[in-house]
Amino acid sequence: RGMATREVNGMGTGVVIDARGYILTNHHVVDGVRHINVTLDGGQAYVAQLVAHDRETDLAVIRVRTPQPLPTIHLGTSGDLMTGETVVAVGNAYGYEHTVTSGIISALHRNVQVNETQQYLDLIQTDASINPGNSGGPLLNLDGEMIGLNVAVRAGAQGIGFAIPVDKALDIATRLLNVERLESQWHGITPLAVDGPKGPVTVARIDDDSPAASSGIERGDELRQIGTTSIERPLDVERALLGRRVGDRVPVLVKRDGREVSLDLVVAAKPGRTRDAEPAGQFQQATWEAFGLILTPESASTLRDRGLPLDGGMRVVAVRPGSSASTQGVAKGDILVQIHRWYTTSEEDVNFILNRADQVAKLGPVRFDIVRGNERFFGQLALGTEGATTRR
DSSP: OOOOOOOOOSOOOOEEEETTTEEEEEHHHHTTOSSEEEEOTTSOEEEEEEEEEETTTTEEEEEOOOSSOOOOOOBOOSTTOOTTOEEEEEEEETTEEEEEEEEEEEEEEEEEEOSSSOEEEEEEEEOSOOOTTOTTOEEEOTTSOEEEEEEEEOTTOSSOEEEEEHHHHHHHHHHHTOHHHHHSEEOOEEEEETTSTTSOEEEEEEOTTOHHHHHTOOTTOEEEEETTEEOSSHHHHHHHHTTOOTTOEEEEEEEETTEEEEEEEEOEEOOOOSSOOOOOHHHHHHHHHHTSEEEEEEOHHHHHHTTOOOSOEEEEEEEOTTSHHHHTTOOTTOEEEEETTEEOOSHHHHHHHHTTHHHHHHTOSEEEEEEETTEEEEEEEOTTSOOOOOBO
């Protein structure tokens, strides 16, 4: 009797690279997906948020929020791979979870043109069976270490699949998880793994007047630990500082001249213009007076890249000291997405609210929502009065 046909729609695989639920996968797996449903190895199901992506390399980071830390993939290196080496591919081939196939590395440094808009450079070629659904899954060596991220299979061919080398994938992941990019925060460290991806991580550069410079970190220091995170790769620097708040004091352990030195790094906001912005034009003057904020439009793509299906928002350029927004902790760089029951996707939306400012003020404090990094916060905004504390 023939097997029943199983229909699979938009399925892929991912690997956990941080215990807080950060998952590396292919961008094409999550591109255009409104709800990213993730099922873990134990069967627990979650809805993920898109954190960041790089369309050119077809990589993306998503996040699930779980009650307990997740086990992470064991990372190897693609710097010492050899043709003929045995490898194992794991993924959801055609929707069949945890499918494991094996093969060898057929070739290295392959360039593959998939279509008119997508080209992959410097791929690992393998004859391990890689099928639709495997995308974003790990290619492992016999030690169980990930040495590649499965990405493509040659249509119409047998035994020809491809994977992004893990060293390249993690370099991109480091950029995607950069705290300056995601959270408008700054550390000022340029890390470098001098002896290859698994070698000790040293400080290649310190930005002038940065938190790292103020902490006493020096160029040439070997980074051993930041907070509770051991530093084995440049990615670990971003992981260690991700989710911190401005003003947090983070212990840093470095090795300098053969001895360990303990320092403290204080997280700071990303540097902006040296002079505070001032309201320009009637619209900004109105929002400055009503909300204590200078606002500029922010595109829907910015929010959707963060996994938030919103049609746009208004970025906070400046906050008036002593205003209701200021007392609630609204900060420059936040994105205002809602006031009361109205979305703030454009200047027109905000003007609609401003035209009803008197009626809104009579209601007392009203709810407002902001986006900071990849999280949505809310609080109570009172026009002309002080509000309460912003909550997550």
